[in-house]
Amino acid sequence: MSLTPTQKKQFRSIGHGLNPIISVAGNGLSENILLEADRALEDHELIKVKFAVGSRDVKKQMIQELAKIVEATIVQEIGNIALLYRAAKNPDPKLSNLLR
Numbered sequence: 401m402s403l404t405p406t407q408k409k410q411f412r413s414i415g416h417g418l419n420p421i422i423s424v425a426g427n428g429l430s431e432n433i434l435l436e437a438d439r440a441l442e443d444h445e446l447i448k449v450k451f452a453v454g455s456r457d458v459k460k461q462m463i464q465e466l467a468k469i470v471e472a473t474i475v476q477e478i479g480n481i482a483l484l485y486r487a488a489k490n491p492d493p494k495l496s497n498l499l500r
Contacts, residue, residue, distance in 0.1 A: 415483040420450035441486040
Protein backbone atom coordinates (compact mmCIF):
# COMPACT_ATOMS: atom_id res chain seq x y z
CA MET A 401 0.00 0.00 0.00
CA SER A 402 1.33 3.38 -0.96
CA LEU A 403 0.87 6.32 1.38
CA THR A 404 0.38 9.90 0.31
CA PRO A 405 2.87 12.49 1.59
CA THR A 406 0.11 13.92 3.83
CA GLN A 407 -0.56 10.50 5.38
CA LYS A 408 3.16 9.92 5.93
CA LYS A 409 3.49 13.29 7.65
CA GLN A 410 0.50 12.54 9.89
CA PHE A 411 1.80 9.05 10.76
CA ARG A 412 5.29 10.41 11.52
CA SER A 413 3.82 12.95 13.94
CA ILE A 414 1.80 10.22 15.68
CA GLY A 415 4.80 7.88 15.69
CA HIS A 416 7.03 10.48 17.34
CA GLY A 417 5.35 9.86 20.70
CA LEU A 418 5.39 6.07 20.44
CA ASN A 419 7.89 3.72 22.08
CA PRO A 420 9.32 0.73 20.17
CA ILE A 421 7.11 -2.33 20.69
CA ILE A 422 9.54 -4.86 19.21
CA SER A 423 13.33 -5.11 19.44
CA VAL A 424 15.21 -7.08 16.81
CA ALA A 425 18.73 -8.19 17.78
CA GLY A 426 21.54 -9.36 15.53
CA ASN A 427 20.05 -12.88 15.45
CA GLY A 428 17.70 -11.85 12.67
CA LEU A 429 13.98 -12.15 12.18
CA SER A 430 12.81 -15.19 14.10
CA GLU A 431 9.33 -16.64 13.79
CA ASN A 432 8.38 -15.16 17.19
CA ILE A 433 9.39 -11.66 16.09
CA LEU A 434 7.33 -12.01 12.91
CA LEU A 435 4.30 -13.25 14.85
CA GLU A 436 4.60 -10.44 17.39
CA ALA A 437 4.97 -7.82 14.64
CA ASP A 438 1.90 -9.20 12.87
CA ARG A 439 -0.13 -9.13 16.11
CA ALA A 440 1.07 -5.63 17.03
CA LEU A 441 0.20 -4.25 13.59
CA GLU A 442 -3.27 -5.79 13.78
CA ASP A 443 -3.84 -4.25 17.22
CA HIS A 444 -2.11 -0.88 16.88
CA GLU A 445 -1.82 -0.31 13.08
CA LEU A 446 1.22 1.96 13.55
CA ILE A 447 4.24 0.60 15.44
CA LYS A 448 7.90 1.32 16.06
CA VAL A 449 10.48 -1.45 15.76
CA LYS A 450 14.03 -1.12 17.11
CA PHE A 451 16.86 -2.89 15.27
CA ALA A 452 20.06 -3.60 17.22
CA VAL A 453 22.28 -4.81 14.39
CA GLY A 454 25.74 -3.56 13.51
CA SER A 455 25.72 -2.90 9.78
CA ARG A 456 23.51 -0.30 8.11
CA ASP A 457 23.06 -2.52 5.06
CA VAL A 458 21.96 -5.49 7.18
CA LYS A 459 19.57 -3.26 9.14
CA LYS A 460 18.02 -1.84 5.95
CA GLN A 461 17.64 -5.34 4.53
CA MET A 462 15.99 -6.60 7.74
CA ILE A 463 13.55 -3.65 7.77
CA GLN A 464 12.59 -4.33 4.15
CA GLU A 465 12.22 -8.06 4.82
CA LEU A 466 10.07 -7.51 7.93
CA ALA A 467 7.80 -5.08 6.09
CA LYS A 468 7.42 -7.48 3.18
CA ILE A 469 6.64 -10.52 5.35
CA VAL A 470 4.04 -8.77 7.55
CA GLU A 471 2.68 -6.80 4.57
CA ALA A 472 3.32 -3.42 6.17
CA THR A 473 4.36 -0.08 4.75
CA ILE A 474 7.55 1.57 5.96
CA VAL A 475 6.59 5.08 7.01
CA GLN A 476 10.00 6.16 8.28
CA GLU A 477 13.49 4.89 9.11
CA ILE A 478 15.62 6.90 11.50
CA GLY A 479 18.76 5.42 13.00
CA ASN A 480 17.89 2.04 14.48
CA ILE A 481 14.13 2.68 14.54
CA ALA A 482 11.59 1.85 11.83
CA LEU A 483 7.99 3.08 11.83
CA LEU A 484 5.63 0.57 10.18
CA TYR A 485 1.98 0.90 9.20
CA ARG A 486 -0.65 -1.63 8.21
CA ALA A 487 -4.38 -0.98 8.28
CA ALA A 488 -6.25 -3.33 10.62
CA LYS A 489 -9.14 -5.39 9.35
CA ASN A 490 -11.26 -4.49 12.39
CA PRO A 491 -9.57 -1.57 14.19
CA ASP A 492 -10.18 -1.34 17.93
CA PRO A 493 -10.45 2.34 19.00
CA LYS A 494 -8.94 1.48 22.40
CA LEU A 495 -5.79 -0.11 20.89
CA SER A 496 -5.24 1.65 17.58
CA ASN A 497 -2.58 4.37 17.62
CA LEU A 498 -4.44 6.11 14.79
CA LEU A 499 -7.91 6.25 16.38
CA ARG A 500 -6.89 7.42 19.87
